Amino acid sequence: MIFTNLIQTNLTTKVFGHEIEYFTFTDSTNEDVWESIEDNIDEGFLVITDHQKKGRGRRGNDWISEPGASLTFSFLIKPQLPIEKIGLLSLLTGVAVVEGISKFAQLDCKLKWPNDIILNDKKVGGILAESKQIEGEIYVVMGVGLNVNEQELPSEISTISTSLRLEKKSPIQREPLFAFILNAFESMYNKKNTEWIDAWNSHCVHLNSDVKFHHDNKIIEGTFLEIDAMGQAIINIDNITQKFSSGVLELS
Ligand code: BTN
Numbered sequence: 001m002i003f004t005n006l007i008q009t010n011l012t013t014k015v016f017g018h019e020i021e022y023f024t025f026t027d028s029t030n031e032d033v034w035e036s037i038e039d040n041i042d043e044g045f046l047v048i049t050d051h052q053k054k055g056r057g058r059r060g061n062d063w064i065s066e067p068g069a070s071l072t073f074s075f076l077i078k079p080q081l082p083i084e085k086i087g088l089l090s091l092l093t094g095v096a097v098v099e100g101i102s103k104f105a106q107l108d109c110k111l112k113w114p115n116d117i118i119l120n121d122k123k124v125g126g127i128l129a130e131s132k133q134i135e136g137e138i139y140v141v142m143g144v145g146l147n148v149n150e151q152e153l154p155s156e157i158s159t160i161s162t163s164l165r166l167e168k169k170s171p172i173q174r175e176p177l178f179a180f181i182l183n184a185f186e187s188m189y190n191k192k193n194t195e196w197i198d199a200w201n202s203h204c205v206h207l208n209s210d211v212k213f214h215h216d217n218k219i220i221e222g223t224f225l226e227i228d229a230m231g232q233a234i235i236n237i238d239n240i241t242q243k244f245s246s247g248v249l250e251l252s
């Protein structure tokens with residue numbers, strides 16, 4: 001059970017999270033927000049559930065979360081950004097998740113490009129941003145899945161995934177944690193894009209590290225330097241700097 005009043009008492013935002021729809025269970029909170037668009041919802045409208053049954057992950061993967069243990073939520077952004085910068089919103093969300101966790105739970109999470117949330121070298125959360133242009137306006141649904149109080153993870157992912165509780169070795173109250181993430185999101189959203197990029201680079205777990213990069217069915221090896229103003233990965237490959245806007249990163 002998630003208590004929305006406990007979220008709201010910890011919120012300092014003006015926009016994000018002021019309208020919250022809570023479902024005890026649902027298929028996908030991203031889908032729920034898209035369905036609500038027909039009801040003329042405002043920016044900041046948010047859906048959270050305690051039991052997501054058909055969670056969608058990136059690259060067509062499923063996102064599986066334990067009922068009653070994780071945070072699974074999605075919210076609407078109506079960005080005033082040029083279309084080529086829409087991708088920055090998921091990077092900004094990653095920054096907000098890391099900073100919200102740090103402030104509330106004193107855990108030092110990191111980011112893996114583009115927006116995996118990493119704790120002690122394991123994945124603890126992920127972000128799925130979906131966008132559509134409707135009647136000339138861009139709508140972005142930002143979905144976040146975060147393992148919070150799981151005490152064990154399914155065996156098929158337990159070597160690569162973790163939860164905040166497993167690392168902290170104590171349970172974490174989800175509602176204020178969630179509010180801290182939204183507070184961090186709104187405060188960063190109101191800053192310049194260049195600050196989002198600087199913050200992302202400062203939280204990156206593989207800055208100046210050797211990486212393997214899966215791109216166009218090839219595996220490329222190089223050193224990850226940083227992300228640029230468009231959120232592209234800048235990788236040094238055989239002393240030549242190359243930029244990538246998509247791909248899957250493997251830490252060496
Ligand atoms: C990833 O693959 O790393 C991204 C996972 C994103 C999962 C979240 S959970 C809330 C929202 N609803 C969904 O169906 N997916 C996102």
